[in-house]
Amino acid sequence: MQPARVVRADRGRVLAAALQGTLHLDSPDPLVTGDWVGLTGDGDHRVITGHLPRSSLLQRKRAYDPLSEPQVLAANIDLLGVVVPLDRPLSTNRLERTLVAAWDSGAVPLVILTKADLSSRFDGVVAETVERARGVEVLTTSAEAGDGLEHLRERIGAGRTLALVGPSGAGKSSLINALVDDPRQDTGEVRAADGRGRHTTTARELVPLGDGAVLMDTPGLRGFALWDAEDGLSRVFGDVEELFAGCRFGDCAHEGEPGCAVQSAIASGDLEERRWLSYRKMDRELASLHRRQDVAEQRRHARSFHRLARDVARAKDYRNRFREG
Ligand SMILES: Nc1nc2c(ncn2[C@@H]2O[C@H](COP(=O)(O)OP(=O)(O)OP(=O)(O)O)[C@@H](O)[C@H]2O)c(=O)[nH]1
Ligand SMILES: [Mg+2]
Ligand SMILES: [Zn+2]
Incomplete structure (x- = not known):
């Protein structure tokens, strides 16, 4: 083989x-x-x-098809580069959500800031990203000026695979072109009006970097609906989930019950309310996914039960006729 x-x-x-x-x-x-x-x-x-069995798997829920299989985006990724462009304000919720999916994939996430040459357009995005990434490594790059490329190459290391995910126009393909000797990924302008990209890259594709290292370019993602990502959620929001043990009631919904540790952490400023709402939204999304998966499972179960019952009835019918005959 x-x-x-x-x-x-x-x-x-x-x-x-x-x-x-x-x-x-x-x-x-x-x-x-x-x-x-x-x-x-x-x-x-x-x-x-x-x-072969996959060492890591990046997946998300399909937008219009909640019950079937998830959309699998990439397999056997060692490092998942969460690309954050410096030519626009930081979307914290998007960053958190992508980090949840990244941790859940089994790959090690890495935040890659792009377009460092444009970082003066919006104040503080670098510092804000470092704060929001909470310990996940953050690298700053510019495909245009060549900044940070050597560091990123070293970080990837020989024989390893780095996939880049992020919004359209974030500079994923440009970064890949700047890293490899033989630039060949199509890149596209961002629209002047709103800074959005034009979805230039249309397929997920591996690009060799040399030394056995491989880069994966991906099309820009509009959103990242989660699929079974509880482990990733706990990883990114471990501090939030730890609070639950301090609530007075074991089944506290953290929505104004007396003695709620979450609400008191928000009141004292220890927990940012935005962060709590971001966690709650993803947690509910996963819970509703599981409810629908359970319903689908029950239907499948019911169908196979009906089939079994029908087969038993047929067998009895056959046996009776056999006896009569
Ligand atoms: N100033 C500056 N512009 C950059 C840099 N990197 C990319 N760009 C520009 O940003 C635009 C979008 O870059 P792409 O590399 O096509 O972005 P992408 O993330 O691959 O976008 P999709 O394929 O649509 O997901 C292009 O006009 C690039 O020239 C950079 O480091 N500095
Ligand atoms: Mg691209
Ligand atoms: Zn509570």
Whole structure:
């Protein structure tokens, strides 16, 4: 069996990088960018026999399809670069939400500030990001001026995979182009009116950096609906969840009950109310996802029970006729 890595995946077809070069293949399983697969055969007759267990998996809930499978964005990522552009004000909720998903993926998150050459446009975004990232490493870069690139290359290290996620126009593709010798990712202007990008990148794709290190470019994400991300939530909001033990009532909803540790931390200024609301929103989102998953599970269960009951009835019917006959 020969190993190969999925460079790009597109509904049943993948571009894979093997020792002998890249090749287009049919994929039997649903594969995603970053997957490791095994190939058999040779020349033009190579086929994928399966994929290896994933060491990390970045996923989110699909916007319009809450009950089916999550959208898997990337597999086998070592470092997840949460890209925050310095040409616009910081969106704290977005940063927190992306960090929740990042921790939950199993990769190590890293906040990458881009467009440092434009950082004078908005005061304090660097300092604010460092504060909001709460211990997650923050690197500052400029693809334009070349700042921070060497440091980022060292941080990635040989043989490791860094995926970049962030809003459209944040400079993900530009950063990848600045890091590699052979720039080839399309980049696009941000709209002057609102500073938003134009969704220039349309596919998730691996780009080799040398030394076996690999970068993954991704299309800009408008939002990040969470999928089963409780571990990530606890990781980012551990300080909030620790407060719950101090509430007087075990089933405190933290909404004005007497002796609520959360409300008293907000009142004393120890917990920022925005941060509490951000946590609560994501927590409710996950709870409602689980409720819907449970309903779907019950329906599946009911369906298989009906099928079983029908089979039993048929078997009885058959047996009775057999006896009569
Ligand atoms: N001044 C400055 N502009 C930058 C820098 N990096 C990127 N840009 C500009 O920002 C715009 C968007 O950059 P892209 O690299 O296309 O952004 P992206 O994150 O890949 O966007 P999508 O592919 O749409 O998700 C382009 O006009 C870039 O030239 C930088 O370091 N400094
Ligand atoms: Mg791009
Ligand atoms: Zn409480």
